[in-house]
Amino acid sequence: MAVTAPGGVLAHIRSLLPSLLPTERAVAAVFLDRAGDVVEMSSQQVAEVAGASRATVVRTAQSLGFSGYQQLRVLLARDAGPAAVPHAAPDTPGAMVASTFAHVGASVPAMVALLDHVDVARVVDLLATAGRVLVVGNGLSAPLAVDAAARMVGIGRHAEAPLDVISQQVSARQLGAGDALLVISGSGANQSSVRAAEAARQSGATVVLVTAFGRSPLVAHADIALVVGMPDLTFRDELTLTSRVPQVILLEGLLAALTERLGAPAATAAALTLEVISANLAD
Structure with a gap:
């Protein structure tokens, strides 16, 4: 059964990642790493990025509990927030610690x-x-x-x-x-x-x-x-x-x-x- 609660799609995919077949994990990794792009990508484009077939993309979406790739795209679009403002990578221990706290805080909804x-x-x-x-x-x-x-x-x-x-x-x-x-x-x-x-x-x-x-x-x-x-x-x-x-x-x-x-x-x-x-x- 697919996750329908707002904000839950990426957390749902991440929680099921280890249970997927290797080729499905490659596709799911694209869903996670490029969620914003996936909203605008066809299943064939996702397949090319993942090094898999279009059928594998659809099967992966179904293995994750969605009716298919199109439902996954729609729910990702629903959950997408404003584009993140890029920041320079922290370059000191203190900045890295502060960045870690900030990341944990931002991750609470997930x-x-x-x-x-x-x-x-x-x-x-x-x-x-x-x-x-x-x-x-x-x-x-x-x-x-x-x-x-x-x-x-x-x-x-x-x-x-x-x-x-x-x-x-x-x-x-x-x-x-x-x-x-x-x-x-x-x-x-x-x-x-x-x-x-x-x-x-x-x-x-x-x-x-x-x-x-x-x-x-x-x-x-x-x-x-x-x-x-x-x-x-x-x-x-x-x-x-x-x-x-x-x-x-x-x-x-x-x-x-x-x-x-x-x-x-x-x-x-x-x-x-x-x-x-x-x-x-x-x-």
Whole structure:
């Protein structure tokens, strides 16, 4: 089913990129890199740029969930904003840092374009009421998982985030029907995380996934998938860098909503947490 929400087309394409065939990925890359030009290009012109056939262009649009290339063009035209004013590339470390912050700010609409508010509410309710909450993240997602679990503990919602992959799978297998597994995976394809999700599904627990891509092995194992992504910061390392930026922000938002959902008990737990933190600060 094609994305029809304004502003969601490029985010939708980006989230499905890894699931495409190699020739389709080449075409999809043209859609992403030259979105403004594609609005004015025929399918044959896109094919020539991508080094593919016209039939591949149409098939790629359909694989992405659109009825065809023409629908994709129309929706890209709808989403197109004013032409960007070119700026000189930052040439100092300070300018590069400032440019990165600016890029993240400008990318917020793309980050949230695929988020379903109903699913977000379901996740918050689940985290608030589950008997046990297990958080799993591996590779570069591991620090996010540990931080999310620690933050939940800080508001009185017990959670655990084992780093050892066997411990993750054992803990997931011991979950029950009223428990939750929160998996954080930018790629959605980490095998250790997939095994933990499979174990949780076997145990009857509800699996929530935070990821950058809408089609992946982990999506197939998730009851709820929250997909957040953003355009490349450096035209490289999308899985290692840019998928983590929106995930950090999403988790921050989920924790804020969870704190509100838990109410007074969370406020009491947070106060106790601050007492402990304050006692460990040096003058």
